[in-house]
Amino acid sequence: MSDIADAHGGQNHHPGAATYLTIAALLAGLTAMEITVFYVHALHPVLVPLLIVLAAAKFALVAMFYMHLKYDKWLLTGVFIFPLIIATLLLVSLILLFAYLSTHMTPAG
């Protein structure tokens, strides 16, 4: 990457403006795709996985390039990724537990 800028006395290497602009263009493109997918009825049967993939891609781009996880120490990635995994498990667990509840219980729970 030719536009890498040196910062913090050579300890961290952050990307320069060209990389940032490229990522912005990708984010804009992915958002446009999301909105397009939303309005194309033919895609509705696969809307959920499509939207999840697109959102995950945007999430990863921001985290890796704008939050510099791609360039920083692995320690910081670990500090972020572990709770993120826990949060995802929590989300899925609660959805599944309440899905069971709503199909086997009265609305009052």
Added chain:
Amino acid sequence: MAAQPKPLPAHQPSYLEGGGILGWLTTIDHKRVAVMYLVSALFFMALGGFEAMAIRVQLWSPDNHALSAATYNAFFTMHGTTMVFLVVMPLLLGFFGNFLIPLQIGARDVAFPRLNAMSFWLAMVAGVLLHLGWVRGGLPDAGWFGYANLTERYFTPGLAIDWWVIGLLVSGTSTVLTGLNFLTTIIAMRAPGMTYMRMPMFIWSLMATSILILIAFPALTIGLIFLLFDRFFGTHFYVASAGATPILWQHLFWLFGHPEVYIMALPAFGMISEIIPAFSRKPLFGYPMMAYSICLIAFLSYGVWGHHMFATGMGPVADSAFAVTSMLIAIPTGVKIFSWIATVWGGSLRMTTAFYFALGMLLEFTLGGLSGIMHASAPIDLQQTDSYFVVAHFHYVLFGGVIFTIMAAFYYWWPKVTGRMLGERLGKWHFWLTVVGFNLTFFPMHILGMWGMPRRTYTYGADMGWTHLNQVETIGAFILGVAFLVFYFNIFKSLTSAERAPADPWDGRSLEWSTASPPPAYNFAAIPQIRGRDAWWMLKYGHAGSRGVAAYASGAAPSQPPPGEPLSVEHIHMPAPSIFPLVSSLAVGMIGLGLIIDWYRIILIGAAVTVLSIVGMGFEYADYGEESHDPEHAPSSGGVDVRKIGVWSFIGSECVFFASLISTFIVYKSRSVSGPGPQILNIPLTSVSTFILLMSSLLMVLALAATQRGDKLWQRIWLGGTAAFGLIFLGGQVYEFTSFYHEGMGLTTNLFSQSFFVLVGFHGVHVAIGVLWLSVLLVAAMAGKLGKSRALSVELVGLYWHFVDVVWIIIFTLVYLMQAVPGA
């Protein structure tokens, strides 16, 4: 080390000396903060103990009316709340954690001293709020786990639960700040040479505990926020008649509640792992396995919350999964118990009071663990749930496991904290009275539980056959009360005696014993170089073997750092005291108070003072950063700045915060019984907002790049642009909310509206905080105080801003776009 070594002054002032009352109110010294935690916890311990005694008096005889039923409910609620939030956690983390972490890792203080002081003052504000019911509105009375929908205003009107909700929210904030601070300190501020596998086991346990705090407390925070909205703003998050389910509270509470058990147990495991080797004169047996076990326990503890809810009917698959994880956690716990026994085995034992309590913990905690495994089995748990068997179990874990350890730790570290010894003779009395009183109080509860006595029952009939065992328990409780009186007297006697403790009275193994008792404010004259595990032992004796036993017995054990280390203290710059932690915490208390007594001017003043004092604290911190720019303070963890680790830890915690909000939205969005639903969402408008927020992230990184290359003009333009884009996003949100209101969807309309408004609203609050942060930096930039050397300040706000951005990416997908799919 530029300065030439000079001899230490004859008398090194300890951290306890000087400053007067103002010095204590403005202190940010981790040791003084620890002592303030200690004093408050001892006070609340007496209060919680009084409540327990009153409970036992009420249960002395059948059909007793020593207390009214309402007072009884309030006392068992406040006993649990006080002991968990105001005694055990403040003692383990606030007192022992604060005091020992920097001393054991060879640092001068924690990573964020001001934040540390703020944690303490917030904890004090929480303690006051939780007890203001004595003065107005009555004490909380819905149990320490405050099950919904008992806590709804319809079932519990008045202010009692309001105090509880606000008090716990403030307490939780304090604990999260502590967890963030400890984790950062342990990661980044260890002395040179102290690798992870050389850390004292107490430090390992606090590292795992800090992670648990960061991922467990957000669930409680969200549960409490929903309850706050129900009670203050008329929503129905836990109201079954509105289509909601009170079970949601149980999930959110126990997602916090079971890790909370380990937030209390893990530090105790760590402390006992320090005390047993010291009095067995052996290294800890199986150090690596002990460290891995702590990590495994912490990880598994997050996946066992469902065993508190077998009786709610989660289904066979969920029951089985939670049963398996609950049983699995017994394996690493068993590893620890066997390692402690193996450490004692063959050791050269010194039977001090601290060691007595440590051995007592091994026995009592094991009994509590065994009854705990029974609860992992769903069919057995269904028989035991809500009976006195459960009360017996958790007291064997929390009193037998944790309080016994805390007592051992008191006798062990008291000389280091105060420079004085606790009396051994009184200590033995304290121990035996505790053992007898504890087992008389809590062992019969197993039997009463098996006989069917329900927990929290106000009284019982004479025909139940429970009288004699209840009387045994009450006698035991009073013996336990006497034991605590002996303990308090021992403290009093120690503090008033002239006898001074040496620096290393136990021939200790870890670094805190290498410095004076009590330590100087700066902890160490020179940051030690760590050469192995049991760092101080290695410095004293050269290796971790048993040579120290003979050396100690012959009186040849050294008690001062080995020669050759620089002894000059002039070059040590400690951070200056600050009034902002106290002021900001009081201001947070004003917000809570204003919410409860419905006085919005107090809320507004509190909010303004909170913001101003936090901004003031931020600028103080910047000065500290420069002041401490000395090779000794360079972080040991690969050169990553502590502030960056702190912000990332906060972001990690926020992941769980938003996951709890998003999952509630997904669960509730289609359960509304009336009113508009997802079709009301305006996708074109939100798409534009989303684009603007994404582009604000671009401006943010451009601002960082401009700062790093020293381009002041573009730095200001991009910072201002980012804040402006944030404001445009917020404007869009205000427009969206207003239009929903005009279309008939207010906050309390239905489950969809309330979960939507709370989720999206909280994201908006985060954006607003980001705009405020950016504005402060912009002002600093305009004043010429945000030069190239301050690029990290811009990077930190950037991290926060981008996180807010990625959360919106998820919300936009899950909340807005997926509404096109029926049932998604």
